[in-house]
Amino acid sequence: MSPGRVVVVGGGLAGIAAAFGCREAGHExxxxxxxxxxxxxxxxxxxGELTVDTGQHVFLRCYSEYTELLRRxxxxxxxxxxxxxxxxxxxxxxxxxxxxxxxxAPAHLVPALFGxxxxxxxxRIAAARTALALRTLDPDDPALDSTDFASWLRSRGEPRAAVTGLWELFCTAALNARPEHASLASAVKxxxxxxxxxxxxxDIGIIERPLGEVHGDAAHTALCAAGVTVLPRNKVSxxxxxxxxxxxxxxxxxxxxxxxxxxxxLAVPNVAAAKLLGDSQRYEHGGQALERAPIVNIHVHVEDPVTDLPMAAALDSPVQWLFDRTEAAGADRGQYLVVSLSAAQELIEAPSARLRAEYLPALETLFPAIRRSRVLxxxxxxxxxxxxxxxxxxRRLRPPAETECPGLVLAGAWTDTGWPDTLEGAVRSGNVAARTVVRAMDSQPSAAWR
Known part of the structure; x- marks a missing residue:
């Protein structure tokens, strides 16, 4: 097969993975x-002195294709x-x-549940039974996508304390949705x-350097070294x-x-993909109708160290998850903490002054040493x-990689990867897109490429 010419639109993780996959298959x-x-x-x-991240700070050991991309x-x-x-x-x-x-598994979680x-x-005993019940459900069962996680928990008699103290704690962070707004299928996954x-x-993975350095900067260098032509500042119309x-x-x-x-x-967000494809008949399953969910991050740089925890989950507090990003951000004094707030629909337009008035006292309640430290x-x-x-x-709104136009392929964590919108989902979508392109091009006579 003669090399074909592939254009990847979008330089996020999905586009980066797709570009590597197509290049490794021998295409330009x-x-x-x-x-x-x-x-x-x-x-x-x-x-100022900080290198500030926006986005996720953690991943899981099960993110196999994401960690493989990092190695690449x-x-x-x-x-x-x-x-x-x-x-x-x-x-x-x-x-x-x-x-x-x-x-x-699942006995490995006994210390977590009973502690x-x-x-x-x-x-705790009821939560253990619910965990075992979750393990019997198939995330690819279409019926599970028709109901929400909270309703299923209620049907099992899970008390409110267990929902907020356990299931919501992890569901909200992983899915960027509270249990009442998350499909049961997504929660099961x-x-x-x-x-x-x-x-x-x-097992939780921590990104110890700035996100831009670990992903975008490194990808530009590695893609160019692999022979990919990278054209930033190019808007596709x-x-x-x-x-x-x-x-x-x-x-x-x-x-x-x-x-x-x-x-x-086409490795761009769902709304951008809909605009570029134009004809809705070519855009299977109405993926443009997927709703978006916000995340708000609150950044606090204090003059003195106030906690020795690299990360923590908070309960009975407006704080959800806290990360110490002092070293990663290159802070040369004090401690730099980030509060990550998922499913933040009610906060996305809140003035910074209001958020400071609410979250600084909340942090002081969790970490009293902040009261004695100057906020930088x-x-x-x-x-x-x-x-x-x-x-x-x-799930039915998430299109597959393959469109009805051979050789025109979708990528992005919003496509039907079987995963939620995560670092892993994005990379998997790019890998699937690359394989789809290669199959399409293999099915055509090589002379068609020129």
Whole structure:
């Protein structure tokens, strides 16, 4: 087979993975990205002495294709995975640690469940039974996508304390949706793959350097070294043609140009994909209708160290998850903490002054030493469309990689990967897109490429 020409539109993790896959199959690859950098949502920016991340700070050991991409980028040494799952929990009155042991799944979670001090002994036993019930459900069962996780928990008699203290704690962070807004299928996928099916799958990975460095910067270097042509600041305005004869219209610095391609990977958010595809009949399953869900991050830089916890989950507090990003951000004094607030629909437009008035006292309640330390900086970052909302019925809105136009392929964590909108979902979608392109091009006579 002669090399074909593939254009990848979008330089997020999905586009990066697709570009690598197509290039490794022997094709000429050009990657177009609207922004000046690659990495999509995994980016960083400078604020004073800090390198600030927006987006996720953690992943799980079960993110196998994501960690493989890090190895390909040469940045696997800039992340750390816990030897065993360990989640510190803080409340205004107490703190403890949820941890696993080394027994086969699901017995490995017995220490976490029976050491969870937010639950009564009876609630811990009920939660263990619910976990076993979750393990019997198939996340690919269409019936599970028609109901929400909270309703299923209620049907099992789970008390409110167990819902808020356990199931909501992890569901909200993993799916960017509270149990009442998350499909049961999505919740089953998260808890089975991340917690219940294997002993090690839920061990938490921490990205120890700025997101932009680990992902976008490294990807640009690695893709160029692999022979991919990377064109940042190129905004794509249209795609037309057919397998073996596509044209991709783009503009750079106000100058319009057109790139010929034998196949195209469209690795952009669902709304952008709908606009570029134009004809809704070519956009299977109405993926443009997927709702988006926001994440808000609250950043607090204090003059003195106030906690020795690298991360923590909070209960009985507006704080959800807290991360110490002091070293990763390059802070040369004090301690830099980030509060990550998922499913933040009610906060996305809240003034920073209001968030400071609410969350600084909340942090002081959890970590009293903050009261004795001067606040060097307090600011808020917002991601209005951080992920798609995995609401009941959302699975049928997620299109497959393959469209009805051969050689025109979709990628992105919002496509039907079987995973929620995560780092792993994005990379898997790119890998699937690359395989789909290769199959399409293999099915055509090689002469068609020129």
């Amino acid at each position: 690859v050009t990657l177009l990205e609207t922004r000046s950098r690659l990495g999509g949502a995994t980016y960083s920016f400078r604020r 980028l040469g940045t696997a040494d800039r992340v750390r995975i816990q030897p065993r799952l360990r989640v510190p929990v803080v409340t205004p009155r107490a703190r403890w640690t949820l941890r696993r042991n080394g027994l086969p 969870h001090r937010a639950l009564s002994p009876r609630e 998260v808890f089975r793959t991340g917690m219940l099916d294997t002993t090690t799958g839920g 249209g795609i037309h043609g057919e397998l073996g004869d596509y044209r991709v219209r783009a503009s750079e610095g106000g100058r319009n140009h057109e790139i010929a391609a034998d196949a195209v990977v 900086d307090f600011f808020v970052t917002r991601e209005p469309a951080a992920t798609f909302l995995p609401a009941p019925g959302s």
